[in-house]
Amino acid sequence: MLLLPENSDLSALNLGKDLEKLSSKRVGVLIIxxxxxxxxxxxxxxxxxxYNIPAVVDMRGAEDIFGYKLRITQVAVADELxxxxxxxxxxxxxxxxxxxxxxxxxxxxDGKLSDLIRPEDQDLFR
Numbered sequence: 001m002l003l004l005p006e007n008s009d010l011s012a013l014n015l016g017k018d019l020e021k022l023s024s025k026r027v028g029v030l031i032i033x034x035x036x037x038x039x040x041x042x043x044x045x046x047x048x049x050x051y052n053i054p055a056v057v058d059m060r061g062a063e064d065i066f067g068y069k070l071r072i073t074q075v076a077v078a079d080e081l082x083x084x085x086x087x088x089x090x091x092x093x094x095x096x097x098x099x100x101x102x103x104x105x106x107x108x109x110d111g112k113l114s115d116l117i118r119p120e121d122q123d124l125f126r
Contacts, residue, residue, distance in 0.1 A: 004033065008049025009112050016051035028053035028108045032082040034091060038125065045086025047078040047116060052108045054078070055115035076116055077106055 005011040008031045016029040031049030036042075047055065059073040085099040120126055 004048065005031065009051070010049075012049035012051035026052065026108055028104070030078055030082055030085070032086060034086070043091065045079075045082040045084075045089070047082045048113060050078055050111040050113055050115075053081070053104070053111050054106055054109045055111035055113065057106055078111060078116060 012029040012031050015031075016027055019027045019029065029049075029051040030047050030053060032045045033048045034043040035046040037044070055076070055078040057075045057077050059070045059075060062070050062073075064070060081101065081104070085101065088099050089096045
């Protein structure tokens, strides 16, 4: 059995603060885990703790490449980054516990796990 942190956002914050002290740089930290999906086979990496990274970027009102205004697009950038990192880290015996990402295309900013959780009144599974 593998136990997850009791407060993953706090764990991400503590790790991030320690890394910032050691590096003298501003950093973002994600704590990720494997996750199954109701309508698809296989697992993907998802975020379970966030520090200094936007969890969701709201693109509503922005224009797409054809000039149309986006009406519902909210990008779960923390989960997209978690899934990409999970490919590098692996799911079995790869022994790669950390991925260092450069050129993240969004500015570092406050984010938290709760930003990714669908409100209960919009959740079809609860």
